[in-house]
Amino acid sequence: MTHPAPDHPLAPATALIHHSYLPPEGFVAPQPAVHKASTVIFPNVAAMRARDWKDKSGYTYGLHGTPTTFMLEERLCALEGGLQCLLVPSGLAAIGSVSLALLQPGDEVLIPDNAYGPGKELARGELARFGVTHVYFDPLDPQDLTARITPATRLVWLEAPGSVTMEFPDLCAQARICRERGVISALDNTWGAGLAFAPFDLLGDGSLGVDISIHALTKYPSGGGDVLMGSVMTRDASLHMKLKLSHMRLGMGVGANDAEAVLRSLPSIGLRYRAHDAVARRLAVWLQDQPHIAQVLHPALRSSPGHAHWKALCGADQDGLGAAAGLFSVMIDPRYAQQQVDAFCDSLRLFKLGYSWGGPMSLVVPYDLASMRSRPSPHLRAGTLVRFSIGLETFEDLQADLTQAMARAFAAEV
Template identity: 65%
Template sequence: MTDQNASHPPLLGAHPHDEHLSTHMIHHGYTPPADFQAPQPGVFKASTVFFPNVAAMRQREWKDKSAYTYGTHGTPTTFTLEERLCSLEGGLHCVLTPSGLSAISVVSFSVLKTGDHVLIPDNAYGPNKVLAEGELLAFGVSHSYYDPMNPADMAAKIQSNTKLVWLEAPGSLSMEFPDLVQMVQICQSRSVLTALDNTWGAGIAFKPFNLTGNAQLSVDFSVHALTKYPSGGGDVLMGSVMTHDEALGLKMKLTHMRLGLCVGANDVESVLRSLPTLALRYDAQDQTARALAKWWQGQSACAQVLHPALVGSPGHEHWKKLCTPQGGVGYAAGLFSVMLDPRFTQAQVDAFCDGLSLFKIGYSWGGPISLVVPYKLESVRSAWPSGLKKGHLVRFSTGFENIQDLIADLSQSAQQNLIF
């Protein structure tokens, strides 16, 4: 019989000092050759980072990307994505965050303190407003909402303690395109910082740090929900904050560090893999959105189409100035809204959305599948926007389905559910 209490012999092998196998597997001496190149960069996962000696541990600096100290401060994988995003949008310093909203919070927490005031456009991404009404207000930071289509209203609401003005182009649901150039000029003349939610522009439609080809005409921060176009798959949550200012870059990085924000290496890998096709995907979804928006213009059920590239849509001339500086068709993303006739009931509008087959009901955008969401605009705006007709707002995000198939899907559900 086998003695159950007998100990196993030590697992020794042909390796230095006859180490135990478990020790040898951890401290194996093989290092692969460094000269390896492939289409995709390597994926480095780490919390602990090794130092060659104590002196190096004490001297290393992560804030300028010259060295590695700890996983939350960056790895070759995250540094690579940050630098590629800087190339995309034109910034100099970038940090990655777990979501678009967390990116917004990094900006606010970096530059605002008790007693400060922040201005937010009334058509901003809803959670940005909720953050101001929640944590920022609790921390003693006041806020006001301004008319995004009226630079004079924004200017009039800048107070002596206003430290930050948020900008959004176009508006989150109603798609108005503001006069970004004039708004940035006003803020610069008043020494007020600007932060732009550039998720829609994605670094493709226009450059936030070089508006209209003028490097001096620039926002101070660009926030990007990488969840959308940079990911492109509808399966990654991530955000970024970017600036081209050295002092703001340091503030941003320190706040990011103190909040303990970081992202998973495999999520970074997914975004890095998608970036090479970003321009192609953006253009394809843009073309589909324009085709669908024009189709809606010919439908009696539609009171108004909200798409910056369409003549007559609120802020079209501002979009044209910023996104088509050399003429041509420019870029406008795969996102648009329609205002369905007010004679419909909310139940009919909801039934129309439920009746769609190819369009899935879901938040976010920029992924491969087309999406639809009905919104009650009056519940998220201080007042009904002057440039919008009354009705029921429905927002569409285009994926990569065939345009004619999408039109057929819209048509069949409209015929069944949007009946006077």
């Protein structure tokens, strides 16, 4: 396909920019095309004036969407059950964009005490500077959430399970409380990934769901440990527009190649999620019997805090085995000093020291739990907390790695 030739021959430099050839339409392949643009070309002034950046009916500027980002948004909606989706540069950016879009000076936001740490830091830092107060609530006690909602409460953050300590809340009760009190609920659904449960249809009959689901696409949707991206999803058009307008004013955008990477990984997310889950669960069960471990925190274990809530919400999947991510934590017995716990982590060969999760490589991180919680946690045993993210290695290899590291680090008791 060619365009009409110019009135006079163009210089080579100009011809390279304004070349008349366009490839024919109709090319279809398993992977979608990658469209990169800041500038979007309009056919005429009338079209430029008529197009609206607020919907997917056309293109106006790269920051407002390309065929590649629109396709990723729509596929993510299919994954989580949303109707509208916004892409942002990270999971933390998703938390921040929701907070900045919906809160103003004098408002209050409620946050579970076991929420993602950087999200709590956002509330303590930027939101506090903007005149927004925050209050922590007990994620395992729905009545505590009810008691802490005030006329100033505009947003309640939910997380299932809790960050690092893996408590699984009564998410249905929490969502119901927020709905009854007329407060917007926003869920960090990174662990569930749209696979363990449906955030907008918690009961399976369309009667109950959260208002907003944010997702760190960095984790399971990417699957490679090489992309930073997040999403903000809703089913309410007016709420979506509030979020979208703020998203535009903040200049949020993602790179086309990052969007391509997530699009390429999405078809295998279910297979990968189940693989992570299967090995993580076997290791968690095995670690329960190891003498160095005081407690294993994994929602699928009966002894783990909130297990009944996990089973009620996630237990029907995978032939009744339930669905869970490849993430769990352990409390190392308190008779071992911090330096021994650190030596255990350093002695691991396949588990690498690093943050995040959902990629092919297993990771380990020791945490100072006392610095992360504002209230007592009687459901947690004494000890030092270590979190594992299980990758795609085999159970036998990871089990052997844990065995040799425990033998090295915990041989001499104190």
